Amino acid sequence: MPDLITRPRRLRSFQALRNLVAESRLDRAMLVQPHFVVPGTGISEPIDAMPGIEHQSVDRLVATVGADLGLGIRSLLLFGVPEESCKAPDGRAAWADDAAVVQAVRALKREFGDDLVVMTDVCLCAYTDHGHCGVLRDGRVDNDASLPVLARMALAHARAGADVVAPSDMMDGRVGAIREALDGAGLESVAIMSYSCKYASAYYGPFREAARSAPGFGDRRSHQMDARNRREALLEASLDVEEGADILMVKPALAYLDVVADLREAFPQPLAVYNVSGEYSMVKAAAARGWIDERAVVLENWHAFRRAGADIIITYHARQALAQGWL
Ligand SMILES: [Zn+2]
Numbered sequence: 001m002p003d004l005i006t007r008p009r010r011l012r013s014f015q016a017l018r019n020l021v022a023e024s025r026l027d028r029a030m031l032v033q034p035h036f037v038v039p040g041t042g043i044s045e046p047i048d049a050m051p052g053i054e055h056q057s058v059d060r061l062v063a064t065v066g067a068d069l070g071l072g073i074r075s076l077l078l079f080g081v082p083e084e085s086c087k088a089p090d091g092r093a094a095w096a097d098d099a100a101v102v103q104a105v106r107a108l109k110r111e112f113g114d115d116l117v118v119m120t121d122v123c124l125c126a127y128t129d130h131g132h133c134g135v136l137r138d139g140r141v142d143n144d145a146s147l148p149v150l151a152r153m154a155l156a157h158a159r160a161g162a163d164v165v166a167p168s169d170m171m172d173g174r175v176g177a178i179r180e181a182l183d184g185a186g187l188e189s190v191a192i193m194s195y196s197c198k199y200a201s202a203y204y205g206p207f208r209e210a211a212r213s214a215p216g217f218g219d220r221r222s223h224q225m226d227a228r229n230r231r232e233a234l235l236e237a238s239l240d241v242e243e244g245a246d247i248l249m250v251k252p253a254l255a256y257l258d259v260v261a262d263l264r265e266a267f268p269q270p271l272a273v274y275n276v277s278g279e280y281s282m283v284k285a286a287a288a289r290g291w292i293d294e295r296a297v298v299l300e301n302w303h304a305f306r307r308a309g310a311d312i313i314i315t316y317h318a319r320q321a322l323a324q325g326w327l
Pocket residue numbers: 123124125126132133168169
């Protein structure tokens with residue numbers, strides 16, 4: 001018999017024992033369900049590339065969120081999908097009083113109050129006629145001219161009652177500009193979740209259909225991060241922290257877990273991962289063909305986020321997971 005003192009298998013012998021010593025755990029409180037809000041009433045339209053996810057008008061969204069609350073989903077992230085005719089060079093529909101997101105925030109907070117954490121995406125790409133994340137000058141995204149516009153959008157969401165605004169544009173200085181605008185309006189308790197490390201990623205494909213936000217020309221590589229870079233993520237996150245970010249985020253999630261681990265190590269702030277549309281749709285597509293066990297793959301991915309150090313998981317699978325008792 002070999003002389004083994006330490007045998008890691010001892011603690012793996014049955015489920016209750018494995019549960020006792022598990023290093024990472026999942027809790028429904030850490031899940032955030034994204035939603036796509038459209039103008040109008042009575043609208044619930046499936047998004048082809050994202051099975052199970054819909055465009056919804058405010059009335060239908062309130063009903064969906066009410067049902068989600070019953071499942072234990074207490075946090076959501078709203079994206080607006082405006083009419084094509086509302087799109088303008090400066091994205092002005094983004095802060096209009098009748099913008100679907102502004103209306104949705106109001107309706108959700110009226111209906112559910114503090115039972116629900118309402119977060120809103122802040123970026124111009126769904127609202128500009130050119131589909132870029134900021135305003136343009138000479139065919140390029142003008143960083144500094146975009147900051148007051150983004151701040152105005154964040155302010156409209158905060159005034160409607162958003163608990164957390166989440167800038168995803170990746171302009172330099174946007175967290176500071178938004179913090180200053182919020183504080184100037186007496187909204188110092190509204191938090192900022194910064195998309196600190198948002199990479200220019202091919203995993204956003206299905207989302208562009210969902211948000212109808214594909215750029216009319218060019219791409220987003222002049223502002224989103226380069227997939228080849230790791231140290232730069234620390235620079236981006238430290239700037240956001242200096243400017244007042246309350247929550248940091250890495251997006252996408254699966255291909256960037258080294259970055260999640262780095263941020264966990266370097267910052268005490270809560271850390272979110274965005275398990276993006278492409279990651280979702282790949283799992284959905286493979287599961288639909290019977291090639292993978294959807295539940296097992298989703299939970300394995302979520303545990304990977306937790307191991308890497310994420311506190312918050314933004315995922316299109318939240319509702320299905322809770323409705324089907326995965327947690
Ligand atoms: Zn954008």
